[in-house]
Amino acid sequence: MKLASEYSWLTLIQAGDPIAIGIIDETPVWSAPFGETLMAAIHLAPNLRVLDVGCGLGYPLLELAARLGPTARCVGLDPWNAALGRARSKAQMREHVVTFQEGIAEAIPFEANAFDLVISNNGLNNVADIKKALFECFRVAAPGAQFLMTANLPETFGTFYSHFEAALEAANQNSHIQALRDHRAAKRPPSDRWYRLVSEAGFGVAAQTYHTFSWHLLDGEALFTHPAFRLSFLPSWVEAVGEDIFETIRPDLLRRLDAHARDAGGLEMEIPFLLLEAEKP
């Protein structure tokens, strides 16, 4: 749907148009701190050709397209078809050129030198082969193109993991502590590894900056019932140590998290992350 008139937004919202309401309601609480940091580092220019790798549900790409105005050409890439469907529906109402392409970062379905700006907001840390994906980002970037990525760092949820490890140790499950550490390391490369991988792909790294935000929760129960944690993190915690072990230690882990929250005035789920800024020579 295209807007009949640029003045009709309020009418659409008052009439309960689901797409208009969706645009107003769209608040990617998790992705926004990463995305706002990334967008602030963009070298703004007219006529940019932009690729968002691992664009998911369309943030920050749709917002970036709006900030760049109608001369930009923005493309989102992700293998998650259902997310792309939702992203496309959000794009419908906008004046800006934003398209979404199903595909993987390891085989980007665009020709070489096609983009002036390649971004990935917490996307490249989720691909199966980071090295291949970065070479592909380099291939599709035009000479002089800016490459910007954010990724959360190994210290993510540090307080939570220290209690998780203590509960495993108390249950004599020390062998699973290493499994948990391996799981954390696999999901969150440290900044020097990102620097090396991005440089090896051919980019010149201009800056790496460190940022952090935190979700402040009441206690362990709030954590385990929070939809974002249930959907995105709990399954991987269970997988890292096995369901039986997780069920065994869960009551003790909850007790530890609750005691911590009582002492500290809440449970901090810290999310330190990296913004890496680079350029194709």
Ligand SMILES: C[S@@+](CC[C@H](N)C(=O)[O-])C[C@H]1O[C@@H](n2cnc3c(N)ncnc32)[C@H](O)[C@@H]1O
């Ligand atoms: C944490 S989400 C980030 C989504 C979005 N960039 C944001 O900021 O909200 C990670 C995204 O990476 C996508 N992804 C997973 N494997 C991928 C791959 N091989 N190539 C490209 N994207 C991939 C997922 O489907 C998911 O949408």
